[in-house]
Amino acid sequence: MEIVARERRGPILTPSSIPCLRSLPTINITQGCSLGCTYCYIKSYRDYPGPDRVVLFTNTAALVAEELKRKRKRPERVYFSPSSDAFQYLAEVQQATYETMRALLDAGVEVAFLTKGFVTDRFLGLFEKHAHLVHAQVGLTSLDHTIWRTLEPRTSPPDHRVQTMRALVSIKLRVTARLDPLIPDVTDASPAVDSLLEAISASGVTFAAASYMFLRPAFAKILASTLKRLQPDQQPEEWSYQEFTDGRSGGQSIGEQERRERFARLADIGRQYGITVSPCRCKNPGLADGSCHIAGSVHRPTSIAVQPDLPFA
Ligand code: SF4
Numbered sequence: 001m002e003i004v005a006r007e008r009r010g011p012i013l014t015p016s017s018i019p020c021l022r023s024l025p026t027i028n029i030t031q032g033c034s035l036g037c038t039y040c041y042i043k044s045y046r047d048y049p050g051p052d053r054v055v056l057f058t059n060t061a062a063l064v065a066e067e068l069k070r071k072r073k074r075p076e077r078v079y080f081s082p083s084s085d086a087f088q089y090l091a092e093v094q095q096a097t098y099e100t101m102r103a104l105l106d107a108g109v110e111v112a113f114l115t116k117g118f119v120t121d122r123f124l125g126l127f128e129k130h131a132h133l134v135h136a137q138v139g140l141t142s143l144d145h146t147i148w149r150t151l152e153p154r155t156s157p158p159d160h161r162v163q164t165m166r167a168l169v170s171i172k173l174r175v176t177a178r179l180d181p182l183i184p185d186v187t188d189a190s191p192a193v194d195s196l197l198e199a200i201s202a203s204g205v206t207f208a209a210a211s212y213m214f215l216r217p218a219f220a221k222i223l224a225s226t227l228k229r230l231q232p233d234q235q236p237e238e239w240s241y242q243e244f245t246d247g248r249s250g251g252q253s254i255g256e257q258e259r260r261e262r263f264a265r266l267a268d269i270g271r272q273y274g275i276t277v278s279p280c281r282c283k284n285p286g287l288a289d290g291s292c293h294i295a296g297s298v299h300r301p302t303s304i305a306v307q308p309d310l311p312f313a
Pocket residue numbers: 033034035036037039040041042082083084085116
């Protein structure tokens with residue numbers, strides 16, 4: 001994996017355009033992502049650097065620290081990372097993430113993240129010191145290693161992600177799981193999904209957001225053939241185009257009624273293990289009205305007033 005170091009310019013703590021995250025600033029530590037999920041939507045972005053390269057912004061932590069010093073209103077919470085994973089296995093990325101999150105947490109700003117990556121002991125130490133400020137969501141759809149290798153080849157292994165949930169819960173963080181993207185009759189089938197929810201429950205997590213696979217137009221064909229390799233009965237080419245809440249993006253997926261039934265079944269299974277399973281609202285307009293907690297568990301105002309002369313801690 002090639003790492004291209006680059007300096008970031010301009011303001012960094014600005015709101016996201018992603019509907020679920022519109023109310024708070026988001027930070028990408030890298031442009032591109034080394035974890036290489038086969039279904040990842042960033043591959044269709046104009047500035048995607050390619051599968052074997054990430055652009056690492058080397059001055060993110062410094063910019064965050066400067067902006068927090070200057071801002072009259074600090075953001076209450078910052079989300080990592082809408083178009084990359086903050087916990088990629090690359091040491092340089094881990095270091096940049098650590099410094100950036102530490103700058104925020106030391107200043108009293110909450111940090112929320114969704115990851116399929118590697119949350120090391122160093123981060124656990126940092127998060128433990130600021131447990132009340134950290135919201136974690138860990139993505140996991142299957143405990144099966146063939147599925148993991150096929151769909152998410154460079155992410156943290158499934159059992160390791162369950163351990164990550166357990167470790168984060170043990171230091172008193174608010175931790176949720178994300179079952180996304182589920183594949184009908186593969187990752188949502190019994191007994192696989194029962195084992196998955198049982199393992200998540202044993203880690204101490206009690207909430208899981210869920211969503212099904214969407215084939216984005218830019219790489220629908222290649223992803224459809226990957227799904228057929230996993231299970232020859234799959235017929236993703238027959239899925240119809242479904243719009244997300246933003247009305248601008250979407251992809252081919254199973255129909256709304258079928259998703260409704262499958263979510264209801266997942267919710268029933270989740271209940272057996274003490275887990276609330278709730279559909280992701282952004283991708284399932286008409287099916288969900290709650291929050292999938294992608295950016296933390298509590299809705300609060302987007303910013304808090306900061307005295308102009310308050311020193312940056
Ligand atoms: S971890 Fe997220 S951003 Fe990275 S490749 Fe996978 S889906 Fe894309």
